[in-house]
Structure formats: C-alpha cells, structure tokens
Amino acid sequence: MIRLIRSNLLDITGFAVILAFLMLLSLGMGFKSNLEIPSSILNLNTIFLSILIEAFPFVLIGVLIAGMIQIFVTEEHISRWIPKNKYMAIFMSCSVGALFPACECGIVPIIRRLVGKGVPIAAAIGFMLTGPLINPIVIASTYMAFGNDAKIAALRMGLGFGIAIIVALLVGMFFKGTQFKSSVSFVSHSHSKKQSFLEKFWAMLQHSIDEFFDMAKYLIIGAFLAALVQTYMPAKTLLEIGSGAASSLAVMMGLAYFLSLCSEADAFIGASFSSIFPSTSILGFLIFGPMIDLKNTLMMMSVFRFKFVMTVLVLVAGTVFTILMLFSSML
Amino acid sequence: MQFHAQQAARSLILLGFSVLIYMLHFTGKIYLFINPKYLLLSQAAAFLFLLLFFIQITRVWTIKGAHDHDSCSHEGECCSHDDHHEHFHDHGTTPFSVKKLVSYSIIVLPLLTGFMLPAKVLDSSIADKKGAMLSIAGSSKSGQSSQATSETKEGAESQGTGDASQPPEENDYQAGQGTDITEGTETATGYENQMTDEEYNKKMKGLETGSTIIFNDSIYSSYYESISSNIDKFQGRKVSLYGFVYKEEGFAEDQLVVSRFLVTHCVADASIIGFLSEFPDAAAIDKDTWIKIEGVIETGSYMDTPIPLVKVSKWEITEEPEVPYLYPVTIKRE
Numbered sequence: 148m149i150r151l152i153r154s155n156l157l158d159i160t161g162f163a164v165i166l167a168f169l170m171l172l173s174l175g176m177g178f179k180s181n182l183e184i185p186s187s188i189l190n191l192n193t194i195f196l197s198i199l200i201e202a203f204p205f206v207l208i209g210v211l212i213a214g215m216i217q218i219f220v221t222e223e224h225i226s227r228w229i230p231k232n233k234y235m236a237i238f239m240s241c242s243v244g245a246l247f248p249a250c251e252c253g254i255v256p257i258i259r260r261l262v263g264k265g266v267p268i269a270a271a272i273g274f275m276l277t278g279p280l281i282n283p284i285v286i287a288s289t290y291m292a293f294g295n296d297a298k299i300a301a302l303r304m305g306l307g308f309g310i311a312i313i314v315a316l317l318v319g320m321f322f323k324g325t326q327f328k329s330s331v332s333f334v335s336h337s338h339s340k341k342q343s344f345l346e347k348f349w350a351m352l353q354h355s356i357d358e359f360f361d362m363a364k365y366l367i368i369g370a371f372l373a374a375l376v377q378t379y380m381p382a383k384t385l386l387e388i389g390s391g392a393a394s395s396l397a398v399m400m401g402l403a404y405f406l407s408l409c410s411e412a413d414a415f416i417g418a419s420f421s422s423i424f425p426s427t428s429i430l431g432f433l434i435f436g437p438m439i440d441l442k443n444t445l446m447m448m449s450v451f452r453f454k455f456v457m458t459v460l461v462l463v464a465g466t467v468f469t470i471l472m473l474f475s476s477m478l
Numbered sequence: 479m480q481f482h483a484q485q486a487a488r489s490l491i492l493l494g495f496s497v498l499i500y501m502l503h504f505t506g507k508i509y510l511f512i513n514p515k516y517l518l519l520s521q522a523a524a525f526l527f528l529l530l531f532f533i534q535i536t537r538v539w540t541i542k543g544a545h546d547h548d549s550c551s552h553e554g555e556c557c558s559h560d561d562h563h564e565h566f567h568d569h570g571t572t573p574f575s576v577k578k579l580v581s582y583s584i585i586v587l588p589l590l591t592g593f594m595l596p597a598k599v600l601d602s603s604i605a606d607k608k609g610a611m612l613s614i615a616g617s618s619k620s621g622q623s624s625q626a627t628s629e630t631k632e633g634a635e636s637q638g639t640g641d642a643s644q645p646p647e648e649n650d651y652q653a654g655q656g657t658d659i660t661e662g663t664e665t666a667t668g669y670e671n672q673m674t675d676e677e678y679n680k681k682m683k684g685l686e687t688g689s690t691i692i693f694n695d696s697i698y699s700s701y702y703e704s705i706s707s708n709i710d711k712f713q714g715r716k717v718s719l720y721g722f723v724y725k726e727e728g729f730a731e732d733q734l735v736v737s738r739f740l741v742t743h744c745v746a747d748a749s750i751i752g753f754l755s756e757f758p759d760a761a762a763i764d765k766d767t768w769i770k771i772e773g774v775i776e777t778g779s780y781m782d783t784p785i786p787l788v789k790v791s792k793w794e795i796t797e798e799p800e801v802p803y804l805y806p807v808t809i810k811r812e
Contacts, residue, residue, distance in 0.1 A: 164489050164535065168497065171593075189598035192591045194746050197511040199588050200499065201744035204516075204523040211526075288742070291806075352533045359530070360488060364584040371587075377746060382609030412747040415740070415806075419613035419749050 187378055195374035201409065202252040202366060202442075209253020210358040214351040216260040225265045233267070237315040240270035244277030245308060250409060251279040251437055252366065255446040256358050262325050269319030272459060276311035279410045280304075280437040289433065292414035299426065299433070306470060307434045314438075314466050318459060326455040365449050369442030373407040380405075392425060396471055399428040400464065403436030410437035427475035435467045480540050484574060487582060489534040494589045496527035502597075506800075510597040512744045513805045515671070599802045600739055600748060602724040602765045610724055610737060610750040614706075615783040671696050671805040678809055690772070693719035698804050699740050702751045705775065709786050712775050717788060720770035720796055721752060723763050734760045736771055736788070741803045748803065754778050757790035770796045 230236045249257070258271045266274075279285075281304050289300040385398050399420065408416060417432045439460055447456045499520055502508040512520060602610075673681070673696065681697040685704055691712075693701055698719075705712045721736040737752025739745070755771055756778075763769065771793045778787030 164486060164493060164538075168490055168493055184595060186598065186601065187603065189595060190600060190604055192595045193510065193598045193600065194604075196588060196592055196597075197744035198746045200502070200508075200511050200520055200523075201516065201746070203495070203499070203527075204519045207523055207526045207530075349533075352530065353537070356488070356492070356530050356534055360491075360585070364581045367584050367588055373746065378604065378607065381607050382612060386609070386612070406746075408747050409743050412743040415742050415749050416747055419609075 191374050191378040194377050195371050198370040198373060198407070198442075199367065202250075202370065205250040205253040206256075206362060206366060207253075207355075207359065209249075209256045210355040210362065211351075212253070213256035213260040213358055214355040216257065216264065217354055218347045218351040220264055222265045225261075229266060229270065233269070233319055234316070236267055236270045237273050237312060237319060240266070241273040241277045241308060241311050241315060244274040244311070245281040245304075247274075247278050248282040248284065249278035250411070251440065251443050252409070254278050255443065255450065256362055259450045262327070267319070268322050268324065268326055269315045272318045273311055273315030276314060276438045276463070277308060280307045280311070280434065284411045285414070285437070288411050289414040292418040293421070299429070302430055303433045306430065306474065307438070310434060310463075310466050310470055311438070313470070314459075314462050317462050317466070321458065322455060326451045328450065328452055361449055362446055365445035366442060369407055369440075369445045372441055373405060376405045386424075392427065392475060393472065395424045395428040396431045396468060396475075399424060399432040400435045400467065403432045404440050406436070407440040407442040408436060413437070425475070427471050431467060431471050434471075435464065438467070439463045482538055482540065484578075485534065485537045489531055489538060491582075491585055491589065492527050492531040492534055494586075496524050496531060498589060498592045499524035499527070502592075507597045509801045509803070510599060510745070513741050513803075515805065515808060516743065599798065600745055602722065602737075604748075605724045605737060605739075605750050606726065608748075608750060610735065610752065611726055611780050613750045614735070614752055614754070615780045615785055672808045672810050674810050678807060690716040690718050693717065695799070695801070695804055696807065698738060699751060699806055702753075705786050709775070709777050709784055712786070713777060715775050716772065717753075717775055718770070718772045719753065719788075720768065722798070722802075723765050723767045723769060724750070724752060725765050730756075731761045732756050732758050734763060734765075736769060738804050739802070741805055745803070751804070753786055753788045754780070755788040755790050757793060759793065760790075763795075768796050768798045770794050 230239055254275050258266075258275045261274070262268055262271045286300055286304060289303055290297060293299040382402075385402060388394060388398055399417075403413065406413075406416070413436050414433060417429050420432070421429055444456060444460060447459070499508075502511065503517070503521060503524070508514075508517065508520065678697075678700075681694070682700060682704075684697075685691055685701050691701060691705075719736060721738045724735040724737045725733075726735075733754060733756050735752040736755050737750050739748040740751050741748045755773065757771075757773070771788060771790045773788040773790040773792070776787045776789055777784050779785060
C-alpha cells in the first residue's frame, strides 16, 4: 500500500519539478529582452559557461568513478595493491596516474575516495599530479601545438613526472593521515555483503549526486574566477612584469594557475607565448597548470584541510620553479 | 510521507543543467561554447544529469519516521553509516543554513546566467586581453621547423588532381563566404572539423598550387600555420581570406588584423590567429567588423619577429558566419 502511494508520489513530484522548472525558464526568457547588459559581462558569462560545459562531462565521470571506488573497492583491495614500502607506493601511484587519462576537473573526487579507502596521502597526491599531466591526449596535443616538435612534449612529460615524484615524497615527509577537513569525517566501512549488485549500483549513483553537489560549487567559483581573469586582465601587463628568466617563469606559472585551462588544450595557449618567453617559462606553464590550478585548489578545499591544500600548492609551485630554474641553467 | 525541500531543490538543479545543455544543443548555441568535436561528450553530460535527476527524484519524498536515514536506508542501500552521524558529505538532509543558501546560490548562478543571458561571440576586446599580436608573432616563431609532413609523401600521387581541386573550393567560397557548412555535411554534427588524410592533403595542395590561396574554415588554421612558419616561401602569393577586424595601439593608420579565434576545447582556450593587413581604408573600418580581403603576402614584423603581412588590393564587408570560430583539423584515420 505504502509502496503504491510512494510510486505515485514519485510521478507527481517529477511533474511538479518539471513544471516549476518550466515556469522559471519562461520567466527567465521574458526577462531577457528588456535588459541592456554590457558586452564585457556577456563575454565573461560566455567564457564562464564554456568552462563549465567543458568540465561537466569530466566531473560527472569523475564522481561516477569515485562512486564506483566507494562501492566496489574495499580497504582490503587497497592494502593488497599498494606496496608496503612508502617510496614504492609513491612511484607506483605516479605511474598509474601517468597511464590514467584523467582530467584535473574530475580527479579530486577520485583521490578523495582513494584516500578514504586507505591509500596513503602522499601516493594519492602523486596520482593527482601525474593523472592530468601525462596521458596520450596531452602528449599528442603538445606535440602538435609546438609544430610537431617532440622536444617540448618529451620535456613536459619527463620533467613533470620527476616533479610529481619529488612533491609526493615531500608530502609524505610532512603529512600523515587523511588530511580531511574536520567536518568531513570519512566513514570508511565495508558494505554489508548481502547487498545485491543493483542495490550497490543504486547507492553508487546516489553517492555520485552528493559528490557532485559537494564539488560543483568549487568548480563554479573556479570557472568564474578564471573567466574573470580572461575577460579583464590583459596578457600584456603580465609580459611587462616577466622580463627576467625567473620572473617570466613565475608569470607563466601564475598564468597557468589562474587560467585553469584543461591540460589537453593548454599547449596551444602555451605555444602562443613562445615568441616572448624562453622555453623554460613555457614548460613552467605546461607542467604547473595541469598539476594544480585555481579550479583544482578550490575543489581540494572542499575535501582537505586548508593548511594541507596550501602546503601542497606551495610545494608544487616551489618544486616546479626550482627544478625548471636548475634545468634552464644546465642548458 | 515527508517532503524534503532540499532534495527537491537538488533535483531541480540537476534537471536545470540537463535542460541547459540540451537547449544549447538544440538551438545550435553550443557552437559558441565548445569545439563540435566534443558535442557528444557534452550530450553525454546532459544525459547523465538527466539520469541523476531521475535518481534524485526518489529522494524527495520519504516515509515519516525514517527521518534521519531517509535518503538512504529504506532503499535498502546506503552507506550503512547510520551510527556515524557526521557524514562524509552532505546528503541534503541536514537543516538548512545560511552556508547552504550560499552554496546553492553559487550552483544556481550558471543556470540563471545560462538561461537569461545570451551567448556572445568573443570579440576583439577579448583578443586584446589575450594578447592577439603576441600570439600572432608567437606562431610565426614556434612553428619554424614544423612544415607539414604530408605534402612530400603525397606529392606524386595527387599531382594530377592538383588543378582539379581548385574549382570546387572556389565555388564553395563564392557560395557562402566560406562558412563551410557544405564541407562538413558528411560528419555527424555538420560542423565537426574532421577529414581524412586524403582530403587534408588535397586541401593542403591548394596552398602550394592554386594561383590564389583561398582560406576555408576547415583548413584555415593549417594554412595559417604553414604560412607563418615559412613566410619567405609564400612571399608574393595572392591570398583571399576573411575574419573580424582587430586593432591595437601602436598600429599604423592603414593597418588592422583580420583575425579569427581558434577553439581547441572551449572558448576559454580560444587563441587568436590573424593576418596583419595594410590598406588605406583600414582606418575607417571599425573593430569587430567582419571583412573579406584579397591581397598579396609580404613580410612584416612585430617586436622584431617577422610576421606575414597582407597588402590588400580588394576588400568588402561581410556577415559574421553562423559558426564564427575555427577548430583545429582532426585527421580521421580509416
């Protein structure tokens, strides 16, 4: 009996939601015509939405993968797969990240789950750093963007991998435990074995919804700030600041951070700066951006402690900067 | 039975994102946001949102009494963390607070602007912020050694068709200001810039053999790259191209850039490609006007980097194409 009412109520609710939505929609449509909006706001809005539209598929895939990890991977699996040796664990996670074609938009929910399931924090960070940076699509687009020259693509991957390992080792030295925010006490438990596959699957989808709502606000803020930078900050002022080797590297890394571009597309932007900046700075742009950017930092803050996120940010920035400066003087 | 307003709000938001993306697809506005190559991916996102909406709907009503674990336990699923009260994440069941209001407002923001504000084609003010001339000079330098690998190996085979490839392109160009809709018809979306190796080589042949180099949208960026990276080789060749007018401080009176945006993923990563052009009327043309020019390639310079310069012999105002952006060529392998 209750089930019957329940199923009917579902339909009713569905209708009500759709109706409410259509009303809002028509309200919005009518509103549009009698408003004069400055074109820079429209530019801003277009860039803002385009970042979101481009990121959504990856975020949704990310939360679904995270959901699958939550439901189907147990702590026992993790402890069996991850090497006991700390250094081996880091090396392994960086390599898995390099093989895993992730995007920085979708990777935070995944590492959150992995850490929750008992993956050491250092190894998870290693995975986060190499995942978006090293994968076939990124290699191909970098190769193409730099006039079919393999040198930049090879350096990007090689140095990037090295930097990821160094950062992961440093994180391992400084941090233990999950580093989750105190409000976020991760409930790790194995699911009761009696659940059927379908029930598990259903639970996974519901988890994904909650995960999406956790991440979405940070993604949206990040996309908005990135769009703001693109619409209002002239690239030229950056160039005026970045004249020396060190300052130009810093400027390009800053640019990569604030633009929050997808790692598969940033090579083309990076290449367009190659006339004015030395290739070390371009590499800084190409390596730092996919590892950590504004959008990503905000998403990490939804999960990890503020102090931890900031330390990781500083470690990544510092390591990329130092390695590239050393590297450029060796050339 | 109990109604959960927050769960309802969440389902509304999920539905909203789904409808927004579908709407952009159906109205064709999606081309103003992303490269058509990723259309399928974004449709998948819209579908996933819809799917999640239907799942979310089931959480809006729950049986009274099961209050705390409502969204979970009675479905026979859930996290079995009934005993740990602090969830890892918010299931939308905790009381409503200001903090939540803020986060919901943030999530609703793109929905509001997406439905209420019109999508805009990026204009020269964005080109300026992105450092248009710097990118133009950049591509002249970065592609130094690139030159297309394909012409040489295909050279012998397509010799005979070299001339034959010219007329259809000419027609194309006259027909629709090069908007290229005709070219993409065989692909799934109609605008996707995909071609086979053979088609690509045939088009690149036009760059070598035609009396005038005609820029079509599908091959624009490849031609541009070839010319920028090897200006000397193309010096004195006639070109015909179109784009929007971009001007920058420090330009001479008779100079402007006929430019286009090249979109790799989404318009956030749009980069500028364009030809510095010189002709007396240039001063009178407003920026963002779409013009079509014909002229001869010479070598100009920007900040000591040689860049191609078009000495314009003929120009006219044209309409903004339906799809204003360029997309990099994807070579389809069979």
